[in-house]
Amino acid sequence: MTTEVAPELDLDAVVAPFRSLDPGLCLAIEGADGTPIASTSLAYPAGDAVTREILAGALVGGRIRVWGAASADGLGAAVAESLAAALAAAPVTNLAIAAQHAADARRLEVELAHGRRLQRSFVSLTPPDVPGYDIAAHYEAAREVGGDFFDLFRLRRRGSPLSVVIADVTGKGIAAALLMAFVRPLLHAAIDHTTGPSEALERTNRILVDERRSSLFITALAGRLDVRTGHLRLANAGHEPPLMIRADGSPPTWLEGAGPLVGAFNRLDVPEITIDLEPGDVALLYTDGITDASSPGGERFDEWRMLETIEAARGGSAQGLVTALADTVCAFQEPSPPVDDITIVAIRRLPAT
Amino acid sequence: MSMQTTVEQVDGAIPITVLALEGELDASNFQELIDTVRRLYDEGTRQLIIDLAGLRFMASSGLVALHSIVQIMHGEEPLDPEGGWGALHSIGGEQQTEVRLAGPQPAVERVLTRTGLDRMFVVHADRYVAIDAASAPA
Numbered sequence: 099m100t101t102e103v104a105p106e107l108d109l110d111a112v113v114a115p116f117r118s119l120d121p122g123l124c125l126a127i128e129g130a131d132g133t134p135i136a137s138t139s140l141a142y143p144a145g146d147a148v149t150r151e152i153l154a155g156a157l158v159g160g161r162i163r164v165w166g167a168a169s170a171d172g173l174g175a176a177v178a179e180s181l182a183a184a185l186a187a188a189p190v191t192n193l194a195i196a197a198q199h200a201a202d203a204r205r206l207e208v209e210l211a212h213g214r215r216l217q218r219s220f221v222s223l224t225p226p227d228v229p230g231y232d233i234a235a236h237y238e239a240a241r242e243v244g245g246d247f248f249d250l251f252r253l254r255r256r257g258s259p260l261s262v263v264i265a266d267v268t269g270k271g272i273a274a275a276l277l278m279a280f281v282r283p284l285l286h287a288a289i290d291h292t293t294g295p296s297e298a299l300e301r302t303n304r305i306l307v308d309e310r311r312s313s314l315f316i317t318a319l320a321g322r323l324d325v326r327t328g329h330l331r332l333a334n335a336g337h338e339p340p341l342m343i344r345a346d347g348s349p350p351t352w353l354e355g356a357g358p359l360v361g362a363f364n365r366l367d368v369p370e371i372t373i374d375l376e377p378g379d380v381a382l383l384y385t386d387g388i389t390d391a392s393s394p395g396g397e398r399f400d401e402w403r404m405l406e407t408i409e410a411a412r413g414g415s416a417q418g419l420v421t422a423l424a425d426t427v428c429a430f431q432e433p434s435p436p437v438d439d440i441t442i443v444a445i446r447r448l449p450a451t
Numbered sequence: 452m453s454m455q456t457t458v459e460q461v462d463g464a465i466p467i468t469v470l471a472l473e474g475e476l477d478a479s480n481f482q483e484l485i486d487t488v489r490r491l492y493d494e495g496t497r498q499l500i501i502d503l504a505g506l507r508f509m510a511s512s513g514l515v516a517l518h519s520i521v522q523i524m525h526g527e528e529p530l531d532p533e534g535g536w537g538a539l540h541s542i543g544g545e546q547q548t549e550v551r552l553a554g555p556q557p558a559v560e561r562v563l564t565r566t567g568l569d570r571m572f573v574v575h576a577d578r579y580v581a582i583d584a585a586s587a588p589a
Contacts, residue, residue, distance in 0.1 A: 268511040315514065317566065336566035358567020362518060366567075390477070390510050398508065437478060438510075 210272075214239065217275055220282060225250045225443075228260055228325055232446040234416035236424045238387075239439050245274030246385050246439035247282050253290060253322070260325055261289050264337065264383040264443055265318040268359070277314050281306070281360075285318065295320035295333035296370045299360060303335070306361040316360040319383055328375035328447050333368045335360045338386055341404075343412055343419075345378025345449065350408055352401075375447040380419065382408070387440035391427045399430050416444035454480045454506075456487055467585050468496040469578055473505030481516040488520045497549065498585050499524055502578040504554035509562050517550075517568055524549040548573060553581040 217239070225233035235248060245267030252258040263285055267274040284305060288298040298320055306316075317337040323330045332340065336359030339352040357368030375381060391399040404423065411422035420442045427440060454474035461467040468491055476484065491499065499520070525547070554577040555563060563569040575581035 266511065268515050315518070317511065339565075356565050356567075358570060359514070362514075363567065363570065386511055390508075 213272070213275065217244065217279065220279065221247055226252055226260070228252070230325060230448055231260070232416045232448055234420040234444050236420045236440065236442040238424070238436070238441075240387070240436045244439035245278050246387065246441040247278050248383070248441050248443050249282060249286055250443065251286070257324060257326060260323040260445075262321045262323065262383065262443060262445065263289065263318060264385060264441060265316050266337065266385045266387075266439070266441070268315045268317070273314060277316070281316055285320070289320060289322075294331055294370060295322055296366075296368045299333050299335045299357075299368050300366050303360045303363075303366045307364055315362045317386075318360050321381070321383075323375070323445065328377075328379075330373050330375055330381060332371045332373070333357075334371070335366055335368050338384055338389065341382040341384075341408070342373060343380040343382060343408060345376060347412075350382075350405060350412075375445070377447050378449040380412075380416065380444055380446040382419065383443040383445075384423075385439060385441040387436065387438035388423065388427055388442065390438060391431050391436065391440075393430055394432075394434055399427055403430070416446040419446075420444050454484070456484065458487075458491065461582055463586050465498055465586055466496075467498040467500060467582055469500045469502055469582070471502040471505060471578070475508040475510075476506060476513040476516065477508070477510035478512040481510075481512040484513075484516045485519045485523070488523050492523050492526075497524070499550045500553055500575075500578055500581045500585060501550065502553045502581075503556070503559055504577065506559050507556065509559045511562075511566075513562070514566055514568050517571070521547055521550050521571060546571065546573065548585070551575060551581045551585055553578040 218237075221237050225235055233250065235250065237246065237248065238244075239246070247263075247265055249261070249263040251261050253261050265278075265281070265285070267277045267281070281302065285298065285302050288301045288305075289295065292298040292301060299318060302318075315336070318335045319332065319337040319340060320335075321330055321332040321340075332353065334340075334353075334356035336356060339354050339356065341350050341352055343350045353371055353373060355369050355371045357366045360366065373381070388404060389399055389401055393399075403426070407423050407426045408419065411419045423442055424440060428436070454472055454476055457471040457473070459469045459471070461469060470487070470491070472484070488496075488499065501517075501520070550572065551574075552563075552572045553575045555574065560569075560574070563572075563574070573581075573584065575584060
């Protein structure tokens with residue numbers, strides 16, 4: 099961001115409110131053609147030689163550029179943007195207001211960072227220990243807070259079946275994150291108190307439609323695995339279908355069959371799909387952050403790239419598969435940051451020894 | 452990624468607005484689509500056909516847009532999907548006819564079917580079939 103600087107601008111007055119806010123901010127002066135003339139950090143007093151040089155640069159018609167040096171806690175970018183906007187827009191007399199906006203931006207950044215830490219604590223990356231199975235998960239929020247979640251836990255009943263949930267709150271940002279924080283324990287409790295995943299989704303839907311009304315929906319895939327037999331019961335409410343990767347080397351297949359997404363309709367009527375995990379088989383659950391990921395050129399990652407990645411990584415561990423997919427999607431989007439959350443869960447039945 | 456929208460008015464006993472989408476509907480532009488329909492509703496549109504023939508891709512945020520559009524056309528103001536919590540009447544399971552969809556490509560149709568949003572809409576083969584259906588007396 100650049101801005102014309104009025105000749106009468108008192109740089110010290112400009113930077114003073116910001117310096118107390120974030121000494122990691124930097125100012126640079128560029129000539130009219132964009133060539134850098136000088137730069138300084140707000141950590142130095144504006145009266146020092148470098149800053150005076152900047153001021154002098156501004157006086158001869160250059161531009162001031164502002165950026166936030168990444169501080170230790172990774173914050174500062176919003177403050178820098180706010181300062182740049184203030185320099186671009188506000189007359190010098192409005193700097194107090196500009197500083198207030200920057201302070202608000204900073205506060206929000208800090209709040210979001212807290213929110214992100216709290217949210218990450220909901221999403222345990224350590225899968226439960228299930229003898230005979232190899233389970234791995236990956237979760238990465240696109241923004242400070244995300245709307246994806248997954249949940250893996252053993253049910254307190256005979257045989258301790260493994261419950262798996264993967265879900266995506268449509269919409270982004272704080273609203274999606276709040277709904278995620280609300281729905282995750284709801285779904286967990288519903289799964290613990292119902293006979294199967296379809297009924298759990300139905301019950302969650304009823305609670306959401308009756309008690310909470312908004313334009314945000316949840317796509318959710320819930321499964322219950324009998325760990326002794328490998329029998330897996332699945333119910334899909336508008337989510338990406340799970341991918342079955344068989345140990346026999348046959349092409350991976352998507353398990354189609356879904357009801358509508360949770361929260362949009364009074365009834366779900368989600369069909370139950372069942373499948374048996376044989377030794378060496380993998381059930382892969384994921385969110386649309388994988389398939390919808392786009393390259394800088396505007397191409398989507400799509401199912402075929404997903405299959406290609408999986409073919410190259412199949413036969414290995416669950417973690418190997420998850421990491422390969424996450425890394426390939428990440429590389430596909432570079433240098434842009436991901437626009438959507440990415441969540442992957444792989445459940446692999448260990449080959450008989 | 453971008454999306455173009457084209458608005459066309461079809462005069463008749465029941466005036467119909469055809470909103471054609473071209474490109475990709477995702478998180479970057481779904482709010483704009485909602486705003487466009489809100490404007491059309493404010494300008495008097497009561498029969499809307501969304502022509503999906505030119506839409507190559509629809510992300511899950513497109514579903515939020517479609518749900519909101521139905522609410523706007525019902526005369527309800529949807530809340531800002533980014534804005535958080537608020538009271539809003541869910542549409543329930545019934546199929547409405549204020550908004551019709553026309554000509555979805557297979558990829559978009561798959562998203563509609565998979566997520567059950569096709570329950571909310573009559574989906575027509577193309578805009579002309581949709582216009583005929585919307586023009587027919589109920």
